[in-house]
Amino acid sequence: MNRRAFLKTAGAVAALGALPSIGRAQAKEVKLGYILPVTGPLAFEAQLSLNGLQLAVDEINDAGGIKALGAAKLTLLPGDSQNKVELGNSEAARLIDQGISALIGPFSSLVAYSVRQVTEKNKTPFVLLAAVADNLTEGGLRYVFRVQPNGKAMSTLTMNNMFAMAKAANTPIKRVAMMHEDGNFGTTMGNHVEAFAGKLGYSFVQRIPYSLKSPDFTAELSKVKASKPDLLVISGYYGDSKIIAETAAKLRIGVHALVGLANAAYSNPKFIADNRELTDQLFDGNYWHNPQSPRAKAVFAAYEKRFNSTLTSHGVQAYTVIGVLKDALERAGSADRDKLRDALSKTNLADHILPQDAIKFDDIGENVNASPALLQVQNGKPLVVGPARFAEAKPVFPVPRWHG
Amino acid sequence: MTADLLLQAVVSGLLLGGVYGLVASGLSLIFGVLRIINFAHGAVMMLAMYTTYWLFTLRGIDPYLSIVVTGPLFFFIGMVIQRVVIEPNRFAAEHNQLLLTLGLALFLENLALVLWQGDFRTVRPSYASASFVVGEALVEVPRLVACGGAIVMALALFAFLRLTDVGKAIRALSEESEGAMLMGIDVGRIRAVAFGIGSGCVAVAGALVTPFFYVAPDVGESFNIMAFVVVVLGGMGNFVGALLGGFIVGLAESLGATLLPGSLKQLVVFALFVLVLLFRPAGLFGGGRGR
Amino acid sequence: MAAEVFGGLALGLLVLAPPFLPPYFLEILISVMLFGYLGAAWNILGGYAGQFSFGHAAYFGIGAYTSTLLFLRLGVSPWLGMLAGGVLAAAFGLGAGYLSFRYGLRGPYFSLVTLAFAEMLRVIAVNTKAVGSSLGLVIPSREPAPVNFVFAGKLPYYYVILAMALGAVWITRRVARSKLGYSLLAIRENEDAAEASGVDALGMKLRAMAISSFLTALGGTFYAQYFAYIDPTITFGPTVSIQGLLQAIVGGAGTALGPVIGAFVLTPLSELSRAAVRGRAGVDVMLYGLVLILVISFLPQGLMGWARRRR
16 A cells, blocks of 8 residues: 555544544554553563563564555553453553554453453444453454464364373363353353264263362362263362362373363463472463474573573463554554454464464454463473474373372 | 361361450450440551561561561551541441441551552561471461460550559449549540550561461451451450351361361351440350440 | 432433443443442341341342343243242242241341352252253343343443432332331341331331342342343352342441442452452452451441431
8 A cells, every 4th residue: 555545544644533533643653452451460461461472563663664654653542450350441442542553351250341342332342351251353344363272263263272181191071061260261161062062073061160269179189080981171279279189180081181271270381390299290271382483492591581481371472463463554554443353354374472373363253273382280280282393392191199 | 078178177276266356455454444346456466567667678577576666656646546536526426436437447448558559578588487296286387476466465455454543544434434434534535545555456466377368458357347246256355255256267267177168167257246246245255335 | 408409410410411421330330220229128127127138149140040041942021020039039038038037047047047058049940951050051142122221322221220229219218207207116126026016027128128139139130231241150140149238237227318429438448458469359348347447346227317417
């Protein structure tokens, strides 16, 4: 697109009473807004995401910015949702007023559900970060995009990965049990694993939602043991997952393996470091990077150098989202929201650090190739053991210590 | 429903119940003497757990051994809280005193959140993975130690209340406050001591629980609500009742988890709570203060 | 006289200013009105009858779920659903109230049992697939339809909750000056003495409970329609219960305007504290706790009580 056409578009947009600042943005910068729960109970995770965003933006700017826009630099405009819906909405409105080309965030599915209506109304591309609820892309919205696997993809692909691994080890999985926290996250995962039973041919023999705050899961795990499962899937948070793994180990429930599903603990380096022997050979299907990718290694090194800590999957997702936006901006040759949106929908990006093929969006904005990694903790490190082509280690399956 | 499952439910229920009993004994003591339901009880337990964590992580002190530090420390902290926040309002309406402790709970829990963030911490000493089986029922050693420690602590409390002068003064104040005052007991001091002891008990419970649990700002909530149920069940101000009530609630919860689907075990505990409140507010064993 | 002028001015501002407010302030104002409303509803039972419920979330949740389920499953307008929810909540309140009062639960015991009821409802909702369990219920975005309590933009919602809040204050005033109100006052001060003088304590407390629970449920419907999403924790969780009573206590339980005043003080307080100490979670609730302690210690009659005594 030539400069004249671009100016005409910008002029038309401005004339609609929209963001005059886009005219300014065209020469110098492209504004990307983010909404994260910067203050509030999720502040820690939000910071990890923010680090990833910052790393990616600085990397791109240092390399010359968006070439198709005359070396325009990316600018991140901050928004704090405090994990609250009303604030998410007002922050979105404010950022849109300030002329962002796209919105990133907001972490919580609940906030996302509301914010996406604001972005849709204002025709602003909204690239989800961390929000996992499946219904976020439903409803015929054109401006919502999601790079990471949604709940359904997370569950079904993890089960696929486990089954592929079981098949390779000649140890079939016939009976699956699941424990999940009884909130939104766990219940969503539980529903998917239950629904997938027919497709993959397993019996879903026991499903136990549990209360997060409970100090004891022995009774629940006894019920699991009594249902004689081959596999126990656990969708939970840090503390409860710890107690469950602890008790399950002692109860000798007789499964081939214990696998977390988007579990907050089992592939979490801090959890592993704190509970070394407990975590040995635990599986987890979770967001991750591609360990085979040289670029990923470079990104990890850069992150470590800058933030003095290890890049987590929160940061990986954030880093990737910026990469997707950059690619779309280059192809759109414009910071205009509608053009950006169209460019996003045509994304076919292979240069990324995720454990999947090229990033492509379907017509509701989901990343068709989104794929969780299957990880196993080996010698105190969470290693990718599946899908096979991304694996950095061979899985240990079945896991001897879980056997009865 | 096999005998194995039931046996396991009974065993784990009793083990956890011992801890509930210790937490509730402290609460019952506070109620008996000060006539307030201390909403901040769980928050004190949480602070003690953080203390246990720091002592373990920074100084390598075993959680059980650190009780000699944590117990007295929180006895003292409890006394300070009582003197500063509660005592000045001792003539306020009952419901206002309840709100006072609620405010304290909100303050302390979020102070912890502000200071130490929401990320979970664990204390995992070497014996954390130890366990054995009784029949077909699993007994995890850290839980057994916690239960045993709770019982020992509760018995020590009873002995203290029976045998020492201060203990007798506490019991006097608890059973017959006006008479006690007439007898020349330094009411203010005893009230502070009682709150201190109650806090010390829940702190010990926190230290006992840390090896198999985790540490986070909201960790006291799990035990707080259980403590209320236990105290009502055992009879407000009935210390022995609190320990026994703990076992009953632990059992109810565990059996609920075994027999009911989903996460409905909480319902069993609350239903028990409501039933006792309505029909036997003096507690199952009587001797409580009643409505 | 000054109070009337001030009141009139404030009311005028509340009615006329919002269309000119930036969206963020309007949202805050809606929150303030909602909390003030819930506080006023709680106040009738808590402040006037002296029965401190810690589980008003039960009625809030019943209201929210009833109207939302009727809307989603049967297409019933939430305006009607609101009334249905109110009636259902009042029925539940009467039942729970009857059990509690009949069996002589007072003071902290009453507070605890109300807490238990709310928690029980939450656990049941979490474990019931038919109401969406933990996934909750979503009101799908659709064309604005005022007849279905769906508006374009925030302003109409503001006026609805403003009307509800003013209505609640008016109802409180009416109750206070009625025979019910005087009976409740007597009960609050000394229930046994009131009984001895012939007041039907049980009946009066139940009336207060019915009004309080009915009104609280309407607030639940408003929440559901405004935020378009409800789940067991949001609706039946302790946060709603605590928020309601906090406004009333700080503003002045037992006064008609107290809860609204309380809301006007507490909400900006929490906003400012969050803004002042960015990056630190929990500061606002910590402040709530501190405010509660300070108010109980130094201003047990709340702000309104303090203002009155100064005259």
